[in-house]
Amino acid sequence: MGRSVARDLAGLIVTLLVSSFVVFAALYLAPGNPVAFLTKGRPVSAATVAQLNAYYHLNQPFGIRYWDWLTGILHGDLGTSIIFGIPVSSLIGPRVTTTVLLVVYAWLLIVLSGVTLGVLSGIRGRMTDAVISAGTTVGLATPVFVAAIVLITVFAVDLHWFPTLGAGSGLVGRIHSLTLPAIALALGGSAYVARVSRTSVRDAETREFVETARGRGLPPGHVLTHHVLRYALIPISTVTGITIASLLVGTVIVEPAFGLSGLGSLLVQSVEDHDFPVVQAISLILVTAFVVINVAVDMLYPLLDPRITR
Amino acid sequence: MAGRGWYAGWYGSLVAAALGVALVVGCSSGGSSGPGAAGGGNATPGATAGSTAGWVALTPAAKGPVSSITWDLPDGEPTSLDPTQSAAQPENTVLANLCESLVRLTPQLTYAPGLTTSYSQPNPTTWVYDIRQGVHFWNGQPLTASDVVYSLERNLSPSVASLWGDPFYTDVKSIKATGPYQVTVTLTQPDVVFNEMMATAAGAIGEASYIQAKGKSYGTAKGGLMCTGPYELQSWTPGSQLVITKNPNYWDSALQPKVGKITFLFITDPSTVTNGLVSGQIDGAYEVPISAVPTLRQSSVGQLYLGTSTEFSVLSFTTKAGPIRNPLIRRALSLALNRQAIASTVFAGTAVPAYSLDFPSTWGYAKSTFQQGYNALVQGAATNLTEAKKLVVQAGSPKQALSMLVSADDPGAVQTALYVKSAASQIGLTINIAQVPAAQSLSIQFDPKARVAYDIMMQDVGYYDIPDPIEQALFSLQPGALFNYDSYTNTQVDKDITAAQGTSDPVARATLINQVMAQAIGKDAATVVLVNFAERLFMNASITGAPAGIPAYLYYPWAALVGSSK
Numbered sequence: 001m002g003r004s005v006a007r008d009l010a011g012l013i014v015t016l017l018v019s020s021f022v023v024f025a026a027l028y029l030a031p032g033n034p035v036a037f038l039t040k041g042r043p044v045s046a047a048t049v050a051q052l053n054a055y056y057h058l059n060q061p062f063g064i065r066y067w068d069w070l071t072g073i074l075h076g077d078l079g080t081s082i083i084f085g086i087p088v089s090s091l092i093g094p095r096v097t098t099t100v101l102l103v104v105y106a107w108l109l110i111v112l113s114g115v116t117l118g119v120l121s122g123i124r125g126r127m128t129d130a131v132i133s134a135g136t137t138v139g140l141a142t143p144v145f146v147a148a149i150v151l152i153t154v155f156a157v158d159l160h161w162f163p164t165l166g167a168g169s170g171l172v173g174r175i176h177s178l179t180l181p182a183i184a185l186a187l188g189g190s191a192y193v194a195r196v197s198r199t200s201v202r203d204a205e206t207r208e209f210v211e212t213a214r215g216r217g218l219p220p221g222h223v224l225t226h227h228v229l230r231y232a233l234i235p236i237s238t239v240t241g242i243t244i245a246s247l248l249v250g251t252v253i254v255e256p257a258f259g260l261s262g263l264g265s266l267l268v269q270s271v272e273d274h275d276f277p278v279v280q281a282i283s284l285i286l287v288t289a290f291v292v293i294n295v296a297v298d299m300l301y302p303l304l305d306p307r308i309t310r
Numbered sequence: 311m312a313g314r315g316w317y318a319g320w321y322g323s324l325v326a327a328a329l330g331v332a333l334v335v336g337c338s339s340g341g342s343s344g345p346g347a348a349g350g351g352n353a354t355p356g357a358t359a360g361s362t363a364g365w366v367a368l369t370p371a372a373k374g375p376v377s378s379i380t381w382d383l384p385d386g387e388p389t390s391l392d393p394t395q396s397a398a399q400p401e402n403t404v405l406a407n408l409c410e411s412l413v414r415l416t417p418q419l420t421y422a423p424g425l426t427t428s429y430s431q432p433n434p435t436t437w438v439y440d441i442r443q444g445v446h447f448w449n450g451q452p453l454t455a456s457d458v459v460y461s462l463e464r465n466l467s468p469s470v471a472s473l474w475g476d477p478f479y480t481d482v483k484s485i486k487a488t489g490p491y492q493v494t495v496t497l498t499q500p501d502v503v504f505n506e507m508m509a510t511a512a513g514a515i516g517e518a519s520y521i522q523a524k525g526k527s528y529g530t531a532k533g534g535l536m537c538t539g540p541y542e543l544q545s546w547t548p549g550s551q552l553v554i555t556k557n558p559n560y561w562d563s564a565l566q567p568k569v570g571k572i573t574f575l576f577i578t579d580p581s582t583v584t585n586g587l588v589s590g591q592i593d594g595a596y597e598v599p600i601s602a603v604p605t606l607r608q609s610s611v612g613q614l615y616l617g618t619s620t621e622f623s624v625l626s627f628t629t630k631a632g633p634i635r636n637p638l639i640r641r642a643l644s645l646a647l648n649r650q651a652i653a654s655t656v657f658a659g660t661a662v663p664a665y666s667l668d669f670p671s672t673w674g675y676a677k678s679t680f681q682q683g684y685n686a687l688v689q690g691a692a693t694n695l696t697e698a699k700k701l702v703v704q705a706g707s708p709k710q711a712l713s714m715l716v717s718a719d720d721p722g723a724v725q726t727a728l729y730v731k732s733a734a735s736q737i738g739l740t741i742n743i744a745q746v747p748a749a750q751s752l753s754i755q756f757d758p759k760a761r762v763a764y765d766i767m768m769q770d771v772g773y774y775d776i777p778d779p780i781e782q783a784l785f786s787l788q789p790g791a792l793f794n795y796d797s798y799t800n801t802q803v804d805k806d807i808t809a810a811q812g813t814s815d816p817v818a819r820a821t822l823i824n825q826v827m828a829q830a831i832g833k834d835a836a837t838v839v840l841v842n843f844a845e846r847l848f849m850n851a852s853i854t855g856a857p858a859g860i861p862a863y864l865y866y867p868w869a870a871l872v873g874s875s876k
Contacts, residue, residue, distance in 0.1 A: 031750060031753060031754075031760070032749060032750060032753035033753055033756065033757065035756075036752055036753045036755075036756035036757070037749070037752065037753075038389065038395075039397075039473060039756070040389075040397070040398040040752075044471070044473060044475075044476065044792065045475070045476040045792070047468060048468070048471045048475070048476070051468050051469065051471050052471055055469075083389050084389055084390075084530065084531070084548055085389075085390060085526065085527065085530040085532075086527070086530050086531050086532045086548065087532075090531075090532070090548070091548050091549065094547060094548075094549070094550060095549055149581060152581075152582075152585050153585070156585065156589060157585050157588060157589050160589070163589075163591055164582070164585040164586050164589045164591050165575075165577060165582055165585070165586050165591060165592075166575075166591070167550075256578070256579045256582070257579060257581075257582060258582065259575065259577040259579070259582050259586065261547075261549035261550040261576075265549070266549060272747075272748070272749035273749065
């Protein structure tokens with residue numbers, strides 16, 4: 001176990017190094033200059049451009065700029081935003097909370113509704129299966145921004161049950177404000193998890209060990225929880241781990257639609273503005289989150305299926 | 311699902327029903343009925359199509375205090391509130407209420423004393439400003455001449471890289487305190503525009519010692535500001551909101567704010583802004599998206615106002631070798647355009663055709679002189695396909711296609727580009743539209759090397775900071791000028807612009823500008839102006855009072871006029 005933790009850590013660091021290099025190179029190669037965004041496209045004199053380029057080290061070669069950034073990170077310095085002129089850490093700090101809350105909320109909705117609906121669909125009769133399958137089709141087919149518009153129009157503008165925008169304050173206020181965005185975000189993932197759950201439950205039901213358990217007279221509830229679900233949970237947990245990646249990507253659409261100030265909206269804006277330090281910092285966070293979650297899912301397998309060793 | 315015929319029937323109809331419900335709900339709510347639908351909403355003040363006569367400078371006066379309001383900035387979050395870096399709508403909308411300038415631009419676009427009690431021009435190259443006494447910064451420190459000198463001089467510093475430096479401070483020789491409450495600015499050549507710009511953020515004053523202490527972080531969320539205005543910067547959470555609160559010690563007793571606290575949001579997505587306004591979560595906004603206009607016109611939650619405006623859209627040309635370098639082709643294109651259609655369709659009736667950079671909304675003085683010049687120009691510029699085709703033939707009927715750069719993220723710009731393309735094809739010119747994401751098109755406009763890939767650039771929004779047509783002439787028509795993308799050069803035009811810049815007599819100045827426009831726009835079509843569009847202001851029914859026009863709200867402390875409508 002000690003060896004595998006060290007191996008995981010080494011893997012994380014290598015992944016971070018490679019991805020940070022790729023992201024930096026991609027932004028460097030992409031056409032555009034942050035100075036253009038600083039001045040909002042308003043042309044300035046060549047002297048001013050030279051001045052700003054020098055101040056933000058934009059004229060230095062790629063290697064030196066990447067190295068400067070890397071050494072800064074290793075000292076715990078995320079750098080200063082070119083566009084906002086404030087430390088990247090103060091730009092990101094408040095937004096991390098919003099995005100984390102949103103993603104966790106959406107993920108809980110996905111797990112609870114997706115697994116429940118999928119299991120129900122798998123074990124109940126044709127009518128239930130039909131209704132739930134129809135629902136998941138709509139959920140899979142609906143783009144996130146369409147879901148956002150419909151949810152805002154119905155539940156916020158017409159019914160006034162939720163605010164139309166903003167992340168709210170205080171724990172209860174935040175959960176209230178993040179409900180519609182979480183639902184919009186969770187729709188696709190929930191449908192996907194429901195489908196996979198349904199298939200794996202149905203697959204489990206056909207297995208001999210389940211027939212044997214039933215044949216031995218064990219109560220149906222016990223068979224369901226201790227035999228069917230234990231078996232079905234492996235593919236289900238893999239899928240729920242993967243949906244986190246799609247949730248992180250989905251925040252890029254959901255956050256602007258609901259006027260939420262989170263990492264997704266900041267990432268889009270910073271890429272457009274070529275705000276290098278901010279893009280690098282957010283990429284690091286996203287890659288770390290993704291790797292950590294995958295490792296956590298990996299660690300879950302032996303608990304579900306002792307045949308799998310790490 | 312083989313072998314499940316009846317199941318497929320249930321399934322299919324359930325899916326269809328679910329989608330149908332979603333579509334009906336999405337489309338019917340939110341008031342998507344077009345203008346002209348009966349019921350609900352109030353007539354938009356200022357909405358006489360095709361005329362600026364109804365555009366208003368002010369909204370009905372406020373009647374009482376309000377403790378707090380939420381205001382949106384649809385163009386996004388300010389990047390910095392340092393006046394030297396504030397030359398765009400998000401920054402100036404906020405800054406106008408915080409930092410004051412030497413001269414005050416009123417909502418009626420006249421000049422009044424601001425932080426000066428008077429100013430004079432003892433000779434053409436000298437401006438003397440008498441600083442108002444008894445004014446204090448938010449921290450209680452008094453405003454003195456040294457603060458004024460320090461603040462103005464920052465615009466000359468290369469390390470500050472002020473956005474106002476070029477062209478407005480290029481004639482400045484020295485800025486000196488000539489008394490504890492007097493500042494004298496000496497110029498290298500006669501310049502009246504410098505004084506006019508002292509009514510904008512170019513002339514905004516902050517406390518010298520505070521600015522020095524904060525250095526590069528002045529104006530950022532971390533460094534804050536130290537100014538004299540009716541509101542103070544209370545807090546700024548980047549990405550989330552910016553809060554300003556009433557200054558209890560504000561010097562101007564005639565302009566005491568009624569709103570205690572204003573929270574600025576940075577929502578840019580058009581449907582989110584619309585939903586926020588319609589649901590009442592946002593109390594007001596300037597520059598509401600065009601796409602929101604039909605909904606907001608109908609809404610009973612508040613009122614949409616069309617304000618007086620110096621905003622315009624233009625076609626700019628580059629230095630790319632090709633047919634567009636021939637003035638005959640540029641004039642032909644201008645003659646072929648149907649500006650009225652663009653004004654009605656693209657701008658939902660909130661715009662009027664404009665034929666020159668000195669369109670009527672910019673006439674802050676010598677109106678009848680400008681009227682004469684503009685009328686003469688319009689006569690030769692009104693839509694005339696026959697004349698346009700003749701010019702194309704005269705230019706040799708070029709077959710080479712022209713490329714036009716448009717920001718893909720702006721549906722209005724794309725629509726306008728299609729009108730231009732269609733007008734061109736009617737006279738035998740081919741235009742290929744290059745739709746490019748907004749961020750990239752901004753970069754291209756900014757970079758002289760990248761621009762050259764395109765013949766024409768569709769430029770959506772320009773606006774005058776001051777009611778003086780010479781401003782855009784200075785920006786676009788002189789060699790080396792910042793917006794002179796096509797390197798337009800005409801010695802006489804250049805001379806006339808410099809002369810006009812130094813001429814105090816309004817009629818003489820207007821005459822010179824008429825000459826400039828007749829040559830540069832009328833004959834040479836250095837740039838093709840399309841429309842002048844109104845400012846779009848929406849306020850919740852519970853509040854009123856905000857000035858409705860641009861550039862008024864960019865430099866006048868508009869928030870001090872806002873209050874409750876009851």
